[in-house]
Amino acid sequence: MQIAKVRGTVVSTQKEPSLSGVKFLLLQFMDEEGLPLPRYEVAADQVGAGLDEWVLVSCGSAARQVAGSEHRPIDAVVVGIIDTVNVDDRRLYNKRDDYR
Amino acid sequence: MQIAKVRGTVVSTQKEPSLSGVKFLLLQFMDEEGLPLPRYEVAADQVGAGLDEWVLVSCGSAARQVAGSEHRPIDAVVVGIIDTVNVDDRRLYNKRDDYR
Amino acid sequence: MQIAKVRGTVVSTQKEPSLSGVKFLLLQFMDEEGLPLPRYEVAADQVGAGLDEWVLVSCGSAARQVAGSEHRPIDAVVVGIIDTVNVDDRRLYNKRDDYR
Amino acid sequence: MQIAKVRGTVVSTQKEPSLSGVKFLLLQFMDEEGLPLPRYEVAADQVGAGLDEWVLVSCGSAARQVAGSEHRPIDAVVVGIIDTVNVDDRRLYNKRDDYR
Amino acid sequence: MQIAKVRGTVVSTQKEPSLSGVKFLLLQFMDEEGLPLPRYEVAADQVGAGLDEWVLVSCGSAARQVAGSEHRPIDAVVVGIIDTVNVDDRRLYNKRDDYR
Numbered sequence: 001m002q003i004a005k006v007r008g009t010v011v012s013t014q015k016e017p018s019l020s021g022v023k024f025l026l027l028q029f030m031d032e033e034g035l036p037l038p039r040y041e042v043a044a045d046q047v048g049a050g051l052d053e054w055v056l057v058s059c060g061s062a063a064r065q066v067a068g069s070e071h072r073p074i075d076a077v078v079v080g081i082i083d084t085v086n087v088d089d090r091r092l093y094n095k096r097d098d099y100r
Numbered sequence: 101m102q103i104a105k106v107r108g109t110v111v112s113t114q115k116e117p118s119l120s121g122v123k124f125l126l127l128q129f130m131d132e133e134g135l136p137l138p139r140y141e142v143a144a145d146q147v148g149a150g151l152d153e154w155v156l157v158s159c160g161s162a163a164r165q166v167a168g169s170e171h172r173p174i175d176a177v178v179v180g181i182i183d184t185v186n187v188d189d190r191r192l193y194n195k196r197d198d199y200r
Numbered sequence: 201m202q203i204a205k206v207r208g209t210v211v212s213t214q215k216e217p218s219l220s221g222v223k224f225l226l227l228q229f230m231d232e233e234g235l236p237l238p239r240y241e242v243a244a245d246q247v248g249a250g251l252d253e254w255v256l257v258s259c260g261s262a263a264r265q266v267a268g269s270e271h272r273p274i275d276a277v278v279v280g281i282i283d284t285v286n287v288d289d290r291r292l293y294n295k296r297d298d299y300r
Numbered sequence: 301m302q303i304a305k306v307r308g309t310v311v312s313t314q315k316e317p318s319l320s321g322v323k324f325l326l327l328q329f330m331d332e333e334g335l336p337l338p339r340y341e342v343a344a345d346q347v348g349a350g351l352d353e354w355v356l357v358s359c360g361s362a363a364r365q366v367a368g369s370e371h372r373p374i375d376a377v378v379v380g381i382i383d384t385v386n387v388d389d390r391r392l393y394n395k396r397d398d399y400r
Numbered sequence: 401m402q403i404a405k406v407r408g409t410v411v412s413t414q415k416e417p418s419l420s421g422v423k424f425l426l427l428q429f430m431d432e433e434g435l436p437l438p439r440y441e442v443a444a445d446q447v448g449a450g451l452d453e454w455v456l457v458s459c460g461s462a463a464r465q466v467a468g469s470e471h472r473p474i475d476a477v478v479v480g481i482i483d484t485v486n487v488d489d490r491r492l493y494n495k496r497d498d499y500r
Binding site: 161174 | 202231
């Protein structure tokens with residue numbers, strides 16, 4: 001999984017029928033120092049992530065291991081909203097710091 | 101999924117029999133600022149995307165999660181035509197602006 | 201799928217038994233301007249592509265969606281010989297120009 | 301598989317239900333000279349790897365070939381703690397040297 | 401598949417039970433000119449490749465299409481020992497030249 005930050009949304013009405021009701025988030029990947037990488041992914045969201053939140057994103061066939069998405073043509077999904085990231089015994093990210 | 105712009109077509113007559121009738125689009129990937137990336141993909145199209153339209157493309161085994169393509173040797177598919185992309189509460193792309 | 205040019209062959213006699221009789225082509229990936237990319241792939245061929253021809257190559261699990269290859273440990277396959285590539289209403293490649 | 305070093309942990313409480321109880325490690329990929337690469341992965345751990353240990357990480361659908369993870373939306377897993385890495389008849393890494 | 405050269409071995413005793421008895425080789429990827437790429441992979445070996453030999457490596461789910469590995473969490477496997485590589489009608493590599 002990669003660490004990513006929710007930066008926006010993508011809307012499509014003319015799409016594969018199985019994608020009805022799926023919310024697409026635009027995610028910016030973050031590196032292990034907490035800085036943005038020049039890489040993004042549009043991922044299906046089923047955990048209700050909000051703008052600027054840090055999330056875990058799974059890519060590839062893993063994206064279809066989520067209830068209801070078994071047969072959807074998606075290759076990326078948000079699997080969790082991140083509370084904390086610790087690197088080398090240092091706190092890199094704490095959701096509470098961003099949202100207090 | 102990645103955001104891509106339809107730039108052209110690829111035609112092949114001598115091909116795997118299961119690919120009969122599949123339309124192949126040449127897609128240029130776009131970054132999260134709306135600029136072209138040095139990366140493209142040839143993807144099967146089943147949503148009827150036209151030249152210069154922005155689309156969502158799924159790669160890998162996801163490409164076979166589309167009715168009729170379950171057993172086709174394809175690794176990329178257009179899953180939707182994009183209406184809008186919003187990044188940081190800013191409108192990055194609006195299909196109506198391009199096609200009015 | 202990616203656009204690639206057939207540049208050579210790879211021969212292996214001591215190999216997985218299921219790969220008996222499979223022809224391996226060395227493919228140079230081409231970019232959307234028709235220039236060679238610094239990336240290649242060794243792919244199984246079942247369409248009979250010849251040296252210098254442009255082909256479509258599928259990677260990943262798609263490579264096993266070809267009759268007879270369902271259980272082969274291959275991750276790339278030539279799925280078609282390209283006739284034409286059109287980019288921005290311009291003809292980038294035409295097989296006839298190369299072979300007349 | 302890639303060689304990686306355990307650098308930290310990622311905690312998420314609001315996540316896909318099937319991920320309950322899964323421990324997520326932040327892994328820094330190492331190159332074949334034993335130097336850190338600018339690439340990381342957040343991987344599920346089932347072998348009990350500790351901080352600074354070198355591990356083998358499998359990516360993609362392989363991550364679900366582990367007892368209990370067959371239907372989890374994960375794309376990376378720690379499959380082993382590395383004892384030794386030998387390159388060109390030279391010992392690149394020996395776990396005992398780090399932990400005596 | 402990619403062309404790679406066997407550079408070493410990786411040993412792990414504390415690992416996923418299904419990986420018992422699997423030999424892990426450290427492979428350096430080679431480019432289409434026969435020069436080493438800054439990319440490696442640790443792959444399971446079932447063809448008995450030796451140090452410095454050139455091999456074909458398959459990545460992703462293909463690694464599990466080998467007898468006995470169907471349910472192993474591996475994402476790379478050596479599928480053959482290379483005899484010859486021909487590029488542009490030139491012999492790039494011949495195993496006999498290295499081993500006479």
